[in-house]
Amino acid sequence: MTLPSSPPSSSPLSVHGDRHFDGLADKFAASLYGGVRGELRLALLDRLLPEMLDLRGQALLDVGGGLGQLAGWFAEWGHPVTLAEPSAEMLKRAREALLEASAEREIILLPAPLQALPEQAPGPWSLIACHAVLEWLGDPRAALATLAGLLAPGGQLSLMAFNRDALRFSNVVKGNLQKALDDRLEGKGLRRRLTPISPLTHAQIMAWSAELGLEVREVAGIRVFHDYLRSPPQTDDDRERLLELEWRYCRVDPHWRLGRYLLYTLVRRDTPVSPASSSVSSPTSSSTSLQDQEPL
Template sequence: MSKSDQSFDGIANKFERNIYGSSKGKIRSAVLAAHLRPFLDSPKPLDVIDVGGGTGEMAAFALNAGHRVLLNDISADAIALAKAKHAGSTRIAFAVGDLQALQSAPVDRVFCHAVLEWCAKPFSVIDKCISLLKSDGVLSLSFFNHNAALFSNALYGNFDLIEQGLVTKNRVRLNPNNPQKPEAIINYLQSQGLSIELTAGVRCFHDYMRDRDHWESKYNDILAMELAYSTQDPFKWLGRYFHVIAKR
């Protein structure tokens, strides 16, 4: 991410509370972790770069699996929260700044979760992620799903916003403003020589529930549904986030 991209400086605590303190964030983390688990199963520690890793939520998953993590973000406030969260770990390092300036030897895994939708040039972020991988490295890429954004806005009757291409002048800082089309991302990764190992939706049901009280009261049931159907057609294509795992 670069200086022209969304930073969470000044609102990192609010972001942490609103996202990871909610059923939305908990389900997102749990589903991503379930998809990633087979790709982190290794007899030796792997080197992982978490691009735009924010407050270190997904870095924790890699650390708990025994791996080494370099966490990068443009938000110094987010990195400060991540440092506090992982103060007891000796296997994590931090890099505050523009992703494009990040220097690293090629690594085994690159995470780029919920980053592209905040970026002015998302495909340049993908290019940088690929450049950080070893020849057999794996990229885990999740992003705000354009299909889901269109569908949910249609359900709410926001037809003017759809006509505007889902772009609004009145931006809310915690609302992603550049959703991506899964088909375009998949095609681009393949055009760069990567093989697609997994495609899945994240929150295929949760966000569309009419009774939002169920988000908490029926959380375990919802999570079970999300895990059961996240990789299945047609449900995965309407996940609020889309998850692609690709191998170089």
């Protein structure tokens, strides 16, 4: 399958004010999935998702699927997967990884931003995953409204968001006291640094979910201890101990509240979301339709 290339732009942000990752795939992979923190993230999701979701082999929409790790996980669990990703470079990497790991699974690659999904992958979907995406968007509340509009009544949304409260705490631990006092926590998206432009609080997720007719069924913290360590674990035994600590306390109050990421299961109530709440910008002209894509 040939993927369209992204149009050249003088800005690292999209027309929607979102941060995409063309030209940053290597840095993205190393920063988010490299080393112990990446191992912990994937290991915790491997344990948490079967407990937090009702998995029955439903078709899955993976929004902002990046390098394809999550799509591959759901495919191995028997779900037909549509992976939507706006970055041509990231989608190419995902395709290569998924061809190698999931050759016999049904996976469709869709080069599209979240804003285009109501037209290109309207569903309704009984299962959607959107992990570590909202924090890179210019309007995360509108993005959540779009996701809610794509869900079927009773449908599940597995949402993972970068925790603003954890980012504040981490800055204090590092001695960035004035930055924390000024609440200057978000990145600008103008350089190669990977600080999210829209880190979110648990209170925001709860409020927006209530407004959009989404019920919060489950919540957990991802990496509630690791990111505050003075030095990373040096031995395999220490890595195992850390994983056990993370697993033991990731759903225990107050520990989960300081996870670097917050993981939610949101369920759409039977009452529909109002069109005004779910309205978003029109899709970009460079997107292509779902039916034009080939299964991986």
